[in-house]
Amino acid sequence: MNRKKRYTRKRKTIKRNVNRRKKTAVQTFSKRDAWDVIVVIMLLTIIVYISTFVRNNHFAIAAWPAIENVKVTGVLNAVDHGALKDIIRTHSTGGFLRVQMDQLEKELEKLTWVHQVSVQRYWPDTLSVNVLQHNPIARWGDAGLMNTYGDLFFPNDIKPYQTLPMLYGEEIRAKDLARTFEISMQQLKSLGLQLRGLFEDERQSKHLVLADGLVISIGDGDVTEKIARFITAYEQYLAENLNEVKKVDLRYTNGLAVEWKSSQFAQNLEMEPNL
Numbered sequence: 001m002n003r004k005k006r007y008t009r010k011r012k013t014i015k016r017n018v019n020r021r022k023k024t025a026v027q028t029f030s031k032r033d034a035w036d037v038i039v040v041i042m043l044l045t046i047i048v049y050i051s052t053f054v055r056n057n058h059f060a061i062a063a064w065p066a067i068e069n070v071k072v073t074g075v076l077n078a079v080d081h082g083a084l085k086d087i088i089r090t091h092s093t094g095g096f097l098r099v100q101m102d103q104l105e106k107e108l109e110k111l112t113w114v115h116q117v118s119v120q121r122y123w124p125d126t127l128s129v130n131v132l133q134h135n136p137i138a139r140w141g142d143a144g145l146m147n148t149y150g151d152l153f154f155p156n157d158i159k160p161y162q163t164l165p166m167l168y169g170e171e172i173r174a175k176d177l178a179r180t181f182e183i184s185m186q187q188l189k190s191l192g193l194q195l196r197g198l199f200e201d202e203r204q205s206k207h208l209v210l211a212d213g214l215v216i217s218i219g220d221g222d223v224t225e226k227i228a229r230f231i232t233a234y235e236q237y238l239a240e241n242l243n244e245v246k247k248v249d250l251r252y253t254n255g256l257a258v259e260w261k262s263s264q265f266a267q268n269l270e271m272e273p274n275l
Helices: 002-056 058-062 081-092 101-109 171-189 223-244 263-268
Strands: 069-073 114-122 126-133 136-140 144-147 166-168 195-200 206-210 215-219 245-249 257-260
Touching: 069 081, 081 101, 081 126, 101 114, 101 126, 136 171, 166 171, 171 195, 171 206, 171 223, 215 223, 223 245
Parallel strands: 069 126, 136 166, 166 195, 215 245
Antiparallel strands: 114 126, 136 144, 195 206, 206 215, 245 257
């Protein structure tokens, strides 16, 4: 009898413990599940907020970090400032990291007065643009100018540069003609003569024009040797009659020919140079 009671009591105790554990497990699961739901709701809220922000501010995000400072250096007095600023502004709106450096340089160098451009970025918000403009040293025909590197460019108006010497020929020969002009100018400077132009025809025959309008035809041979021949003639007899000289033709193997402004003066002047 006592054994039966003890057995019954034991079963009741076990049953109560099982029920208590079930109740505790249910309570514990419910709290964890509630926290999971809260966390999920918070994450969804954050995701929705971020999505809305990105949708409404996608340009600002894509352009981050923004370019706040643009520094332009170099001589810019002849550059189209408006076009320069517009091109830089267009390339800067995409943000610091999205500036296409090579493309920006190429577009700026298309401006008429710009010879070369160098663009650099300085973290986090600065764009530096160094501009080297054309420095004209001569006119090229009636419409162009030549810079110090022998490169040609064609601005809308070259009237302010009418005092510059004029060169003309095939554009592909521009640099060669610039060197010829420089050599000739240095040789003639010793005589006090000012060279104002150099023209080359389709046969590459060259003609020099002095400040007083005197034409020196040197052809396609050795320019240095032919001008040296002119200097000899000048020192011997041309100097005192230079105002009457219209043209000196050096397109000969030896010697030269002189064309006088006045035929009467040529008849009265008896000379036969042997050079």
